[in-house]
Structure formats: C-alpha cells, structure tokens
Amino acid sequence: MDKDTIVALATPQGSGGIGIIRLSGNKSKSIAEKITKNPNLRPRYAQLIQFNNNSLQDNAILIYFVAPNSYTGEDVVEFQCHGGRYVTDKVIDLCLNNGARLANPGEFTKRAFENGKISLEQAEGIIDIINAETESEAKAGFSLLNGELFKKVDNMQSLLTSKLAEIEVTLDYPEHDIEYETKESIKKSLLSIKQELEKLINTEQTGRIIKDGINVAILGRPNVGKSSILNKLLGYDRAIVTDVAGTTRDTISESIIYKGIKINLIDTAGIRESQDIVEKIGIDKSIQTIDSADIILLILDNSQDLTKEDKKNIELVKDKNVIFVSNKSDLNKKLNFDNSILVSAKDNKNIDKIKDEIYNKVVDKKIISQDIILTNKRHIQLVKEAYNNINNALENIDKVTLDCIALDIKNAWLNLGAITGQVADEKIIDQIFSRFCLGK
Ligand SMILES: Nc1nc2c(ncn2[C@@H]2O[C@H](COP(=O)(O)OP(=O)(O)O)[C@@H](O)[C@H]2O)c(=O)[nH]1
Ligand SMILES: [Mg+2]
Structure with a gap:
C-alpha cells in the first residue's frame, strides 16, 4: 500500500463557519505534525491545534484516525478550521508543500473501496446521499450504503456458488446417476433467484421517478x-x-x-x-x-x-x-x-x-415502501443481465448437459459481482468515482 498522501477540502468552497480539510495516506500524520505546533497526535481525539506558520496564525480542531480504522482505511487527518477561502487554501498549501498531493474527485471513497471498507454499490450510495434533494432519493442512498442490495446480491451469489459445486460433483462422478436430482435442485434454486431478480427489476420505474x-x-x-x-x-x-x-x-x-x-x-x-x-x-x-x-x-x-x-x-x-x-x-x-x-x-x-x-x-x-428500489441504471442493467442468464439456464436445463448450464450460472454470478465491484472493470470504477465531488 504505497500510495500518495492526498489532500482536499471536504466542505464546499466559500465562506462558512467551518471548513474541513482531509488528508489520507501514509504521510498524513507526519504532515500534520510538521504544519502544526502539536507533535503529539492522539488517535480519535478532537485536539485543539495551532498552525506552525506565520501567515496562518489560526487554530483548528484536528482529528487523527489510524489505519485501518478510518473512512479510507488509511491514516487520515482532518482539520476543522475557520471556513473561508484564505484559511482553507492556506492549510491545503501547507499540506502540499509537505508531501501531499491534491486528491482527485472521489479519490477518498475510491480508496475506501480499494481497501475493502465499502463495496462499489455502497460507494454509489454515498454519491446518491450527497446528491439527494428529496427524502426518497436519500432513502435509496441510505439503503445502498447500509448494504441492503449487497446482502441480497451476496445471498444470490452464494446460492449460485453452491449450485456450481453440485454441478461439478455430478460431472466428476458420471458413474453415479445423479444428474436428474441435481437438475431438479438447480431448477428450484434458479427459480427462486429469478423471482428475486424480477422483484428488483420491477422497481425500475419507481427508481427512475425517485432519481x-x-x-x-x-x-x-x-x-x-x-x-x-x-x-x-x-x-x-x-x-x-x-x-x-x-x-x-x-x-x-x-x-x-x-x-x-x-x-x-x-x-x-x-x-x-x-x-x-x-x-x-x-x-x-x-x-x-x-x-x-x-x-x-x-x-x-x-x-x-x-x-x-x-x-x-x-x-x-x-x-x-x-x-x-x-x-x-x-x-x-x-x-x-x-x-x-x-x-x-x-x-x-x-x-x-x-x-x-x-x-x-x-x-x-x-414498491415505494420496499427496502430496495433500484435507482441506478448500472445496477438495473446488471440485474437484467443476470436475469437473462438465469432465464437461459432455466429454459435449457432439460435440453442440454449440466456443463452448459454452468456457463449461464457463472455469467449470472459475474453480473451480480459487478454490482458490488467484486468483478468490475477498472474503467467503470474510474467513471463511478469521477462523478464524486472533490474531497469525498
Ligand atoms: N376567475 C378566474 N380567473 C383565472 C383563474 N386562473 C387564471 N385566471 C385568469 O385567466 C387568464 C389567463 O391565465 P393564464 O394563467 O395566463 O392562462 P394560460 O394562458 O393558460 O397560461 C388571466 O387573466 C388569469 O388571471 C381562476 O381560477 N379564476
Ligand atoms: Mg401561460
């Protein structure tokens, strides 16, 4: 984990009561110690500090989080200083001059994802919460962040994994005539997954209205x-x-x-x-x-x-x-x-x-009262693809051999995995995080 230490303003630019500047990475602690007069940083304490610079004779509250117990999973320092253009710019400058670099939009959350603190759809929930204008939008974001979709997807994936294992056993021991039973057991599971996916797909219209x-x-x-x-x-x-x-x-x-x-x-x-x-x-x-x-x-x-x-x-x-x-x-x-x-x-x-x-x-x-409403087009698309895979498997299961069915099941598993980021394209991940604001 040899990443740059990044810095950004986490609150909106302009005058405000407080402006928060966030540092994340290995050098966070040493940078904070260099730019303040307080070398003894205590993790998870709000400490009143003074900056060690003539053109910034201000004080601030500092909170230090030690990896992995932070938002990003790295060492993090947050400064709560007076929220004005001059002060916040100056604190960022001091961090930059002491070894940090400016964060890209969404980079803190991207690191949280890369460090396994959150899954991809949870990160998308955070964007939704930040951008929410209405209660229903915020609720959909909270539901994602709280892992409601994750749990559902994870359960479906586990079931698919166990079915793949059954197929493997059946294929490994062709002398035992268990293909019929295996097919019946797979059908039952796939039907239940199909219903779950259908329920999710049915929220599409409501999700669009919420968004x-x-x-x-x-x-x-x-x-x-x-x-x-x-x-x-x-x-x-x-x-x-x-x-x-x-x-x-x-x-x-x-x-x-x-x-x-x-x-x-x-x-x-x-x-x-x-x-x-x-x-x-x-x-x-x-x-x-x-x-x-x-x-x-x-x-x-x-x-x-x-x-x-x-x-x-x-x-x-x-x-x-x-x-x-x-x-x-x-x-x-x-x-x-x-x-x-x-x-x-x-x-x-x-x-x-x-x-x-x-x-x-x-x-x-x-539908509006359901725990999970899909408001994100990417999720809808992947759920629909997984649905098609499952449907294919169900339509063909009585006509083809089990190894053909295994392919559809694997594809459904992969499409579900792309929702949570377990399997996801680097480009898609970058696209998702670029939609974040700076400092998140
Ligand atoms: N008596 C009465 N006049 C109305 C009412 N609503 C609009 N008007 C009048 O009807 C005219 C046209 O209104 P406007 O809202 O511009 O209609 P629009 O062309 O359909 O947009 C205006 O003179 C309004 O004051 C109403 O409820 N009662
Ligand atoms: Mg008019």
Missing part, C-alpha cells in the same frame, strides 16, 4: 389558466399570467417536492392555431413535451363550454396518463365535462388535490 422526478406537462388551450395553476403549485409567481392569449410562448420548467418525491412541472404554450412564428415554435415544443411526460395535466375552463381546441387537445392526449383539471371554479359553471378536478387558481382552491392525484397516479405504493 429524476415525475415529469408533468401542463397542457391546454390559451387562457384556461395553465400558468396560474403552475404558480399556485409552486407556491410563488414563476410564470407570467395575463389575459392575453399566447402569453406563454416557451416551456417553463420548475420542480416541487411532494411526499418526498420531486415533481417537475412543465408549463407549456397553449396549443392553438397560430400565425405567430415564436408562438408556433412554442406550440411545437408543447406537443413534444407530451411525449416525455409521465403525466399530463390537461386544463379546461370551467366557465366556458368545451371549444374545438379543447376537443383537439383531449384527442391529442387520449393514449396518455392524463389528469383533467377544470379551472376557474370561482366563476359560473358552463363546462360539461366529467372526471375532472375542479380548482380555482385565483382562489387557490383544490390545488393540493392536483398534487395528490399526480402522486397517486404515478407512484406505486407497494
């Missing part, structure tokens, strides 16, 4: 109140509202968080026949937005009969996941249309009902 949010397109002809409803859903005035039809010419996208899930609201230009070039482009964009939306809010005007344009829009979204909203409930009802949520953007009435309906229509209650 990216629910995309909601607000659609309707001009002047029904789309922008007003967007503003009420957001809780502040984002879009311009006027009684001039065609005010919103471009799509406006903003997010809210509802019950721990991000909802991306996309206000669109009202769809109608128009001669105005800019408005026409906006209308084309509105129509494109329909395709990428998980759900469409089609807004109608409660105070008017359905117009030709309304009917066209209803036709346009007929195969989509749609929520119909009749706006302007404060005005006399003229609209004849069932199955819509009656709201008033003007009086802020029933706006939460829209949020509820979006959530209920898109979020699968059974």
Whole structure:
C-alpha cells in the first residue's frame, strides 16, 4: 500500500463557519505534525491545534484516525478550521508543500473501496446521499450504503456458488446417476433467484421517478389558466399570467417536492392555431413535451363550454396518463365535462388535490415502501443481465448437459459481482468515482 498522501477540502468552497480539510495516506500524520505546533497526535481525539506558520496564525480542531480504522482505511487527518477561502487554501498549501498531493474527485471513497471498507454499490450510495434533494432519493442512498442490495446480491451469489459445486460433483462422478436430482435442485434454486431478480427489476420505474422526478406537462388551450395553476403549485409567481392569449410562448420548467418525491412541472404554450412564428415554435415544443411526460395535466375552463381546441387537445392526449383539471371554479359553471378536478387558481382552491392525484397516479405504493428500489441504471442493467442468464439456464436445463448450464450460472454470478465491484472493470470504477465531488 504505497500510495500518495492526498489532500482536499471536504466542505464546499466559500465562506462558512467551518471548513474541513482531509488528508489520507501514509504521510498524513507526519504532515500534520510538521504544519502544526502539536507533535503529539492522539488517535480519535478532537485536539485543539495551532498552525506552525506565520501567515496562518489560526487554530483548528484536528482529528487523527489510524489505519485501518478510518473512512479510507488509511491514516487520515482532518482539520476543522475557520471556513473561508484564505484559511482553507492556506492549510491545503501547507499540506502540499509537505508531501501531499491534491486528491482527485472521489479519490477518498475510491480508496475506501480499494481497501475493502465499502463495496462499489455502497460507494454509489454515498454519491446518491450527497446528491439527494428529496427524502426518497436519500432513502435509496441510505439503503445502498447500509448494504441492503449487497446482502441480497451476496445471498444470490452464494446460492449460485453452491449450485456450481453440485454441478461439478455430478460431472466428476458420471458413474453415479445423479444428474436428474441435481437438475431438479438447480431448477428450484434458479427459480427462486429469478423471482428475486424480477422483484428488483420491477422497481425500475419507481427508481427512475425517485432519481429524476415525475415529469408533468401542463397542457391546454390559451387562457384556461395553465400558468396560474403552475404558480399556485409552486407556491410563488414563476410564470407570467395575463389575459392575453399566447402569453406563454416557451416551456417553463420548475420542480416541487411532494411526499418526498420531486415533481417537475412543465408549463407549456397553449396549443392553438397560430400565425405567430415564436408562438408556433412554442406550440411545437408543447406537443413534444407530451411525449416525455409521465403525466399530463390537461386544463379546461370551467366557465366556458368545451371549444374545438379543447376537443383537439383531449384527442391529442387520449393514449396518455392524463389528469383533467377544470379551472376557474370561482366563476359560473358552463363546462360539461366529467372526471375532472375542479380548482380555482385565483382562489387557490383544490390545488393540493392536483398534487395528490399526480402522486397517486404515478407512484406505486407497494414498491415505494420496499427496502430496495433500484435507482441506478448500472445496477438495473446488471440485474437484467443476470436475469437473462438465469432465464437461459432455466429454459435449457432439460435440453442440454449440466456443463452448459454452468456457463449461464457463472455469467449470472459475474453480473451480480459487478454490482458490488467484486468483478468490475477498472474503467467503470474510474467513471463511478469521477462523478464524486472533490474531497469525498
Ligand atoms: N376567475 C378566474 N380567473 C383565472 C383563474 N386562473 C387564471 N385566471 C385568469 O385567466 C387568464 C389567463 O391565465 P393564464 O394563467 O395566463 O392562462 P394560460 O394562458 O393558460 O397560461 C388571466 O387573466 C388569469 O388571471 C381562476 O381560477 N379564476
Ligand atoms: Mg401561460
């Protein structure tokens, strides 16, 4: 383990109460001793120290961790100093001048992975926690970091390993006619693994929603109140509202968080026949937005009969996941249309009902409460590949000899191993850690 000692700021740059600088590697302790006036570092104690430098007459808290009992598994020193540009830059400079080098993004966590402190998907859980904006995103990250997926994958791999051993025994002693029993036992195990994998694959859609949010397109002809409803859903005035039809010419996208899930609201230009070039482009964009939306809010005007344009829009979204909203409930009802949520953007009435309906229509209650929801495309891909291997094995087991089945089982094992990093390509590992921020 002859690696460079690395240093980086672990907190965001800029002014703050405290800035944390982290050192990791063999030289951490000696560097810390050189740059401070306190040579006696006690592991796992918060020590008040002073820097040994004229241009840094500051004090800080220092914590020293001895390998392997640290985040990276190496000797680590953390300085908690005053959080400002000058001080943190200066501490980093002192470390660099005394034998450290700047860490790459994610390098501390990469070392934790390389030193066996965490598995690859646990490291990905850490990125998810750092980047989480919503409760559901954070929860998915905690679940990864806590090893929920690891346990599941590890159990499946153990079962596959024992099946491979059974195959080997059967092949080694062909004189004993045990092939039939072996096949039956393998089938049973593979079926149970197939079910487990299926359960994971079924979380894909929910996982995508947790990661990216629910995309909601607000659609309707001009002047029904789309922008007003967007503003009420957001809780502040984002879009311009006027009684001039065609005010919103471009799509406006903003997010809210509802019950721990991000909802991306996309206000669109009202769809109608128009001669105005800019408005026409906006209308084309509105129509494109329909395709990428998980759900469409089609807004109608409660105070008017359905117009030709309304009917066209209803036709346009007929195969989509749609929520119909009749706006302007404060005005006399003229609209004849069932199955819509009656709201008033003007009086802020029933706006939460829209949020509820979006959530209920898109979020699968059974899946959202599961311990493991796959939010990472890499994991989904590998689980699907393992599923295909298992499926192949099951489809062929009665037709071919056991050694052919062994190949599929091995491949399933390898695909599962790639999730946890047991078997993983150096390039993929580098890619994963480069997505980390500096200092993590
Ligand atoms: N009475 C009433 N007027 C509304 C309501 N919502 C919007 N409006 C008005 O309808 C007009 C068009 O609203 P806007 O949000 O710009 O509609 P958009 O073209 O669909 O985006 C504006 O004059 C709004 O003040 C409502 O709930 N009640
Ligand atoms: Mg508008």
